[in-house]
Amino acid sequence: MTSPSRVDLKERVLKAVASYNRYRSPEAVAKLVKLQKDKFIIEFSGPFCLGCGVSDYFEDVIYELKCPNFQVKMKQFKRTDPQSYEVEYAILMGK
16 A cells, blocks of 8 residues: 555545544544654543543544545543543554
C-alpha cells in the first residue's frame, strides 16, 4: 500500500473530526492538535460520560476515517484536565 500524502492525510483527519463533532458535540468535541507522517494527536473536550468508557469516544474517530489505504490505531491517551484528553493515534500502512 502506498503512504498517504501529508495533505491527503490532513484532509482526511480534518474531515473525520468535523463528522465526529457533527454527531457528538457538545458532549465530546474533537480538535486536531498535531499531525505527523506516522501519527496524529486529537484533543477531546466536553462533559464526557466517564462511566460509559471514555475510550469509546476516542475510538469513534477511527470509524470516521474509513480509509482504504491505511489503518489507524489508538496508541495512548492522557487526561489533560478534568474535561479534556489528548489522544495519540498511530497510522499503520498495510493490513
